[in-house]
Amino acid sequence: MSSEAITSEDMVEVDYDDLIPNNVDLASDRALKRAMEKWQPKYIDWWKDMGPNGFQESQVYLRTAVGVDKDGWAKFGYVKMPEYRWGILLAPEVEGRTIPFGKHKGEPAWQEIPGEYRSLLRRLIVIQGDTEPASVEQQRYLGKTCPSLYDLRNLFQVNVEEGRHLWAMVHLLQKYFGRDGREEAEALLERRSGDADRPRMLGAFNEETPDWLSFFMFTYFTDRDGKMQLESLAQSGFDPLSRATRFMLMEEAFHMFVGETGVGRIIDKTCQVMNEHGITDPNDVDAVRAHGAIDLPLLQRKANFHMSVTRDLFGAEVSTNAATYFNAGLKGRFNESKLEDDHQLENETYSVTRFQDGAFVDEDVPALNAINCRLLDDYMKDCQGGINRWNKIISKAGIDFELSQPHKAFNRRVGEFSEINASPDGDVLGDADWNARETEWLPEPEDLQYLKDIMKPVTEPGKFASWIAAPRVGVDSKEGDFEYVQLQ
Ligand code: BYC
Ligand code: FE
Ligand code: FE
Secondary structure, three states, rough: OOOOOOOOOOOOOOEEEOOOOEEEOOHHHHHHHHHHHHHHHHHHHHHHHHHHOOOOEEEEEEEEEEEEOOOOOOOEEEEEEEHOOOOEEOOOOOOEEEEOOOOOOOOOOOOEOHHHHHHHHHHHHHHHHHHHHHHHOOOOHHHOOOOOHHHHHHHHHHHHHHHHHHHHHHHHHHHHHHHHHHHHHHHHOOOOOOOOOOOOOOHHOOOOOOOOOHHHHHHHHHHHHHHHHEEEEEEEEEEEEEEHHHHHHHHHHHHHHHHHHEEEEEEEHHHHHHOOOOOOOOOHHHHHHHOOOHHHHHHHHHHHHHHHHHHHHOOOOHHHHHHHHHHOOOOOOOOHHOOOOOOOOOOEEEEEEEEOOOEEEEEEHHHHHHHHHHHHHHHHHHHHHHHHHHHHHHHHHHOOOOOOOOOOOOOOOOOOOOEEEOOOOEEEHHHHHHHHHHHHHOOOOHHHHHHHHHHHOOOOOOOOOOOOOOOOOOOOOOOOOOOEEEOO
């Protein structure tokens, strides 16, 4: 790729002549350049081993970031995935930026690591970094059962961008953390999603993504945790972390788009099938499945699973870790700058739903300790938009069914509700009742088997599997029968 092709006026330029594309002037930072160039082949080995299974020789119509400004930051073209130009991209520096919250509020943002927060920052960066390759590992077999070339291409776009998110965190580790940063960067390529001996760090990233419905639910619900966490890290007083995550957020929006439209197109197809065949009862599961579509109750059970597992990613609702991160100015809140308080929270409280003496109670807790709870509440609100749009597709089709979010306590393993069994309505159940009723609310083996049965690859351009509608618009405004992936 020549450098003329990617320069444009008023864009923060990315240097594509370098082995590693970047806008951090890598050429003049010899130590960092050496460290990254040493890590790169190991990354490529990891990608070939643990990235998309098969398809490494296929030409994929991918978007590559060529600038970091809002306008015109992307360029489309065919590329073999192992040759994708992963690189280091930071959002532009904000001149005179100050730390927006915590006890250092108002001080100039840190351009170097403050020594006292070194290990806290390293931990945050490593956890964030660990999720990125984990998701690629989770999704590696999906290509074999793609519902269309359009979807296959979107899967691979998500995968290469999650790969780049790993690069973003590895850059911070290599540049600012010396030898232990280099060790962490290697370890990020050594843990494996779902591995008993060396698993990924957070629960949801060790679950399987066995089918495309899981993929769309994951990109809607779990990538949205990515959005919330990245928004919080984008507030960070450590400016390089803020700039790295601000650029990652631009890519994250696409991942959630894939999830929302993927589930929406499945719903669309289910409703079409029901109306064409005079199926009026959404619970007439056999009738819907006879036509190879995905019944709405199964969508709800899948959503319940992904929502509850993702809520666990917010950590304990009441957390001294989170208080420390906030107070130190390392990790803020969602929309921090728009919130109308002192951004220090030393005298504030926040209402947390807890389970005490057999009942749910709302308790005012010191706001600093409730940072995780608040982010989870913001996340649950943020989830509702897409759910409402999904419900609109159903009601427009004249079908009487509504998807909803389960109670916050439903199926939790982390935090306030990890010790109880709560139904989606918030009824607390004994173990026996829970075991007897769990399959009403979470996918059961027959559901998963049915999904497996209908996941048959469709690779003819412009064609789609029985259970999903075509998208309204193509990638980069391409025609419906565009060959998004040239299989080899
Ligand atoms: N699984 O005070 P607590 C994304 C541990 S997704 C296992 O409750 P804290 C993406 C915790 O480590 C965004 N363990 O939690 C999406 C601690 O252990 P220690 C990823 C867990 O620390 C899709 C103990 O429990 N980024 O980008 O306040 C595709 C008590 O800790 C879990 C981040 O998460 C769990 N779920 O909050 C690709 C941001 N939860 O110290 C990518 C960085 C907690 O007692 N991470 N534990 O041994 C953080 O901000 C925080 O670490 C967390 C946890 C919010 C995750
Ligand atoms: Fe990511
Ligand atoms: Fe993502």
